[in-house]
Amino acid sequence: MKPRHKRIALIGGGLAALGIAAALVLNALNSNIAFFVTPTEIAEGKAPQGKTFRVGGMVKEGSLRRDNLTVHFVITDTAKEVPVAYTGILPDLFMEGKGAVAQGRIGADGVFAASEVLAKHDENYMPPEAQHAVDQAQKTGQTLKQ
């Protein structure tokens, strides 16, 4: 085979591979992205219909209710609220009054059926409860020393 033909074959092969990869990427991107929507946007009817999306905000205090393994709670951005239902075990960092993100679809009844719940916690913020715990730890520390 002549060097020129070889070069053409290599470049052609490379382009074909890139083309296939690009097709894969575009196809997969199209069906696997989830937009992030706030409760206010849901109230304004801006939520994507019939598609999976994410809603984020704070878990409203006192809204957590358990029904066997199904958990109901309310995510609020302090202006509007959206009720969420999730079946399964919540992540450790999930707590009332803390930030959370739920991924799923909104039902005809206006309840957001979550397939996944993520809770976030920034290490720079100190939750007030932590200080309480530090106080507790100091107290125990002092008792131990005595």
Next chain:
Amino acid sequence: MIPELGHFALMLALLVTLVQGVLPLLGAQRNQPQWVALARPATAAAFLLVLFSFLVLTWSFYSNDFSVEYVAQHSNTQLPTLYRISAVWGGHEGSLLLWVLMLTGWAQAVALFSRRLPEAMVARVLGVLGLVTFGLLAFVLLTSSPFERLLPAVEEGRSLNPLLQDPGLVFHPPLLYMGYVGMSVAFAFAIAALLAGQLDAAWARWSRPWTTVAWVFLTLGIALGSWWAYYELGWGGWWFWDPVENASFMPWLVATALIHSLAVTEKRGSFKNWTVLLAIAAFSLSLLGTFLVRSGVLTSVHAFATDPRRGIFILILLAIVVGSSLLLFAARAPKVSLGGRFALLSRETLLLVNNVLLVVACGAVLLGTLYPLLIDALGMGKLSVGPPYFNAVFVPIMLPLLVLVAAGPIARWKHAEIGPILRRLWPAALAAVLAGAGLPLLAGEWHAYVALALALAVWIAAAIVLQTVERFKTGKPTASWWGMQIAHCGLAAFVVGVAMVSTYEEERDVRMSPGETVTVGGHTFKFLGVHDVRGPNYVAARGSFELTKDGKPLRTLYPEKRNYDTSAMPMTEAAIDAGLTRDVYVSLGEPLEGEAWAVRVYFKPFVDWIWGGCLLMSLGGLLAAADRRYRIRVKQSAAATAAAAGATA
């Protein structure tokens, strides 16, 4: 006073690295031996100063010096000593100091183990490493000093994030950083060769073992992180395609391409420009990973503290380091000779395909990782790209790679024939077809996906067995030959693990009261109840589950739900019964009414093969790097290079 000494040592180190970065490089360019001779002492001084500073920080943690803000933020008197030490790298500032320590450590290792290299080359490599260290040290000193005082001191520190209080996380960051930072050595060798205009087989031979060792660390670091996520986060997954995970995976993909491409450059003198580009890319992606993780431009479940100033600084550093390297590349690459010619079917071509596939896979991961940023930057909304995207793209790209892994080591350099390859591999092909048809039936239902994966794994393994048999006929194989085969075996094991666990795993979230049972994958858990236990710095609700299979008791598992004294977040500690062919996994959810608990149970067939495969890959890498041909005298290798040059001319 002691923390100030650490801070002062860092400032001195900054000056020393400036010397290390400037004079030897100039000396090598201008042929000034006395400047070149500065490289090694400056490197040693920088290493010792940073080591001292790191030990000072460790001492501040050990002695609970809460007048240091970083210590107060990340440690606590109640913390067990081991975690008090590992808390040194539990936050941003300390992680960066560890990064710099490792960078100077790698440079020191190069200085020690490069006695056989030409002095000018060593001076250039150490000089480039010195410049990179200077940039990072400036970053530490200007934006993230771990020695900032908090006066008056607080009486008690805030303690380490409970997620990080785990043996896996004691070793995960250092290993990962060793890998990240190790890429800087491959990078420095590449830049030194570009500066010297000496891109040749000798350069590839010198940088190969360093690259391989860095790759081993990166592999181990990623595997350990994945294993930690599996047992500690309590979600039972081993890979989430989270931006932080992707940040470490992208350099790995490119580094894997690099170690293969270096083989071609060393043996045949081809692909020189491509290899240099990969070396630059591997280190750039390590820096990019640091940027993505530390700047907070991407949201991640790993919530690191972020600070936009730091983001800008790393971005500028990235732009300077990578931009200038790529500019140098563009200036020097056109003059580089093409090296040995090769036919369309040859080992060179197969390795080129390997490289293209790995780089395309890396590109797809990069795109998926940055896509939310792109859409946000265009003002089109906030979104996230889910794991299905990565699976849908990544798996098809990897399939041809798995097919070719078996053929690559058999194909001859320069010019290969399809006939002999097929003649030698047909037993492997037969074994693969049989395995694909039969093996999945043993595990349960037959699925095309798992059949394909098992067939490919058997294909790779059988080809290795065939090659080993043949190789022993012609003499004793070298360490690097074994290294390659073992690493490829690891890949096969990894594929088995991934395919089996993603097809046959069973997961159930159930409500259980004491005395109730639940069965997954033929294993029955009987819930015995929950009682409280006291740990060194936490209180835990400990559940007891009796595990039986076919009526035979295996053992009792004790998953925990821990409440650390200094944190409001509960922590799930899963209990795992690990085995060669399956893990069974139980974790406690939340208490429900009465004595009932929400419980999550998993059956994970072959999941340990995933990490076992990674261990094999690392072992293979170590063997390859230990090959004695990297330790023979430079004169011989120079002679060999001259001979190779003569042969190709």
Next chain:
Amino acid sequence: MNKFLLPLGIFIVLVALLAVGLNLNPREVPSPLIGKPAPDFSVPRLHAADQSFSPKEMLGKVWLFNVWASWCVSCREEHPLLVEFGKTGTVPIVGLNYKDKREDGQRWLARFGDPYLLSAYDADGRVGINYGVYGVPETYLIDKQGVIRFKQIGPITPEVLQNKIIPLAQELNK
């Protein structure tokens, strides 16, 4: 055209994207409070348990509302800045002592300086919830009509103070 410049080109595009990305904040849950009236409340004052404070008292003034606590390390970082800013008298600063012990809060101000016109005392964090407080510190700039104009999550930095808060406060004060 040198084909070896291509990698550099790709890299420049990437860096440009990242630079733009740095100015976006994916963590920012868009605060719907901006442009809305500040939620009303009435709680005791930190230094005088028998007197109460309500945002209504501040109507007609542009003011800064700063959520802090004695147990919060980041608050210590921003505090000197607030003390300095308080001395300039640009706008009055009201503190909200969040989930704290009264004596701890008072002692903390005595030690580090008190830039506040007064501090409201939110022992159980009720007020914080209404304001969507995720963590401490957080700071709000509220205009003469009692509408929230700016919100800072996390400690105030000199840049934020110089480039955002002061210009906006002067604008609103006109």
